[in-house]
Amino acid sequence: MKVYDAGSIRNTALVGHTGSGKTQLASAILSDAGMVNRFGRVDDGTTVTDFDEEEIARKHTLSASLAYAEWNKHKINLIDTPGIGNFQSEARAALHVADAAVVVVDGVAGAMVQTEKVWEAASELGLPRLVVVNRLDRERASLERTLQSLREVCHRAVVPVQLPIGEEKSFRGVVDLVTRKALVFTPGGNGSATEEAVPADMTTAVEHARESLIEMVAESDEALMEHFFEHGTLTDEELVAGLRASTLNGTLFPVVCASAASNVGIPALLDTIITLLPSPADRPFHIGSEPGVAADEKAPLSAFVWKTIADPFAGRITMFRVVTGTLKSDSTVCNRSRGTSERVGSLQLLQGKTPTAVPEIKAGDIGTVAKLKDTLTNDTLGDKAEGVTFAPMTFPEPVLSYAIEPKTRGDEDKINQAMHRLEEEDPTIRYSRDPQTKELLLSGQGQIHIEVTVAKLKRRFGVDVLLKPPHIAYRETIKASTEAHGRHKKQTGGHGQFGDCKIKVDPLPRGADFEFVDDIFGGSIPRQFIPAVEKGIQETRTRGYLAGYPMVDFRVTVFDGSYHDVDSNELSFKMAGRLAFKDAMTRARPTILEPVMTVEVYAPNDFAGDLMGDLNGRRGRIAGMDTRGAMTIIKAQVPMAEMLTYEQHLTSATGGRGSYHMEFSHYDEVPSHLQTKIIAAAKAERSGVEVDEG
DSSP states (O other): OOOOOGGGEEEEEEEOSTTSOHHHHHHHHHHHTTSOSSOOOGGGTOOSSOOSHHHHHHTSOOSOEEEEEEETTEEEEEEEOOOSGGGHHHHHHHHHHOSEEEEEEETTTBSOHHHHHHHHHHHHTTOOEEEEEEOTTSTTOOHHHHHHHHHHHTOTTEEESEEEESOGGGOOEEEETTTTEEEEEOTTSOSOEEEEOOOGGGHHHHHHHHHHHHHHHHHTOHHHHHHHHHHSSOOHHHHHHHHHHHHHTTSOEEEEEOBTTTTBSHHHHHHHHHHHSOOTTTSOBOOTTSOOBOOOTTSOOEEEEEEEEEETTTEEEEEEEEEESEEESSEEEEETTTTEEEEEOOEEEEETTEEEEESEEETTOEEEEEOOSSOOTTOEEEOSSSOOOOOOOOOOOOOEEEEEEESSTTOHHHHHHHHHHHHHHOTTOEEEEOTTTOOEEEEESSHHHHHHHHHHHHHHHOOOEEEEOOOOOOEEEESSOEEEEEEEEEOOSSSOEEEEEEEEEEEOOTTOOEEEEEOOOTTSSOGGGHHHHHHHHHHHHHTOSSSSOOBOSEEEEEEEEEOOTTTOOHHHHHHHHHHHHHHHHTTSOEEEEEEEEEEEEEEEGGGHHHHHHHHHHTTOEEEEEEEETTEEEEEEEEEGGGTTTHHHHHHHHHTTOOEEEEEEEEEEEOOHHHHHHHHHHHHHHHHTOOOOOO
């Protein structure tokens, strides 16, 4: 395997909505570039980049994967990414180490929710974008409609550099608007094309589209604009140079046409990637707001770790991009993020799951290494004495939690070990024990995300678990102020027990948690016993009063009491504090609070009315609605208890075309008729009785 320098590399992330054909496109690229012997297909599980059993079973990409193609003395690194919203963090991580985004769009559906999401992510990172309108051989496919949706949802400067020859099933090639030459393919063939003259019935359309392209390129550069006004056009050389410059600076976004499944247009796409997209030498590498670092192979070593794979056989597999210097096999480097030393074994390039050993990887290239001791995602490897340490990527917090329990007794230790490995691989999942319910909780970006994680537990680590909805993290609070009295008195043969306190409780604003105020004057309770009163109240409030949930957002002021010189001690005053708290709750109008989530729903306009009605039925409060092209964004605040089944409903109601995002907003009071059910369910659980919560 040849080692490429930065100027000959193109790092691309294939991104887009699920079902747009990214994985099939990667398969076609690898086939036409001669990197694989077989033209892999998604429908039979033979693609290079979807090799995981769960991906093959679901026929969807679930994790970012690496492949590479050698084409015209260049190396094109391909990162195939998921298009499902639950796994968008994988796409975002890939965009951080790519130099350009190849945005794949279905020629029938056009720009959809995840198209917009990845477009915004690429825009935030300042990445050049090339759009591939894929699946143009399908019924009702239309470049014109797709361009319209892209301009509405993404950017007005989306401009075709090719036009398709033939429509729907007759799609068989493309016309290059720069060279005005037609490339005709054999659908289902080996990707080779014959160069022909522009079909007579396309001449007018081609000239019109070419003029529009020239005008948009000229608009992006003052010198080209002057030349255009003077001569009325641009030369082919000026057009290509101007198109590349405007693509690199993000003022134009070229569009090419293809059908990955029919293997039409792929070589022309590869040529466009090399011609128009930047190499690592063209674009400094940076994360967040930090200044960019140029790809200089003579500089001290720095490599950024963007993904970790937990393999039960190979151990930890680390994916990295070498930013500066050269990383060599069988060397020792410093983990600059952790201040530790790492022994690097055999460096490898990945073609899906197939590794190829290489002696070194130069600045700008992407590779992998197995069995690093301490290195995880977001770490920087490099020279100990000098070099850079890159800021970490940020990952979204989990939005949904489910309870898990082992099917086999004694498997809890195995779950802990396996989940630790999976958390290393996927920074968007969390594994914890709920301090209230004592349940083991698996938290992630949505139901599919959690189901896939459970499948990995079983397949990779042999741990089979049951998945069930968790108890909602309710809270309790009070709505009224009151005074209360607690007295603990117990006489035994020797010293007795005596503690006596008077307290006042007051409601506090949401989020204030708990305050304890010592307002004792005159020594009615000795100073050394006041902390015991607070401790008794603290212990009791964490167990709640109505349904066993922690009591929050209130103040307790201890203002009076009495003691006995011999019988008073810390335990007695702790018991008095407990009794005073329970007495206060009989008059303080206790109530139950529930977590409320901020929810954003993305769906085609046709479904907006039904979805808003459904959210209202889930006790949601609609906060606003926005229309973007063919899509509607509904913003609402909805109790978490009502959102546990929302993903299934949204998928069913929209035919899989809708998606949503939610995050915690605040706690709010539960309606009284539902509080009765929550209290009954809590009591039944404590007694081991099944209760209908519906």
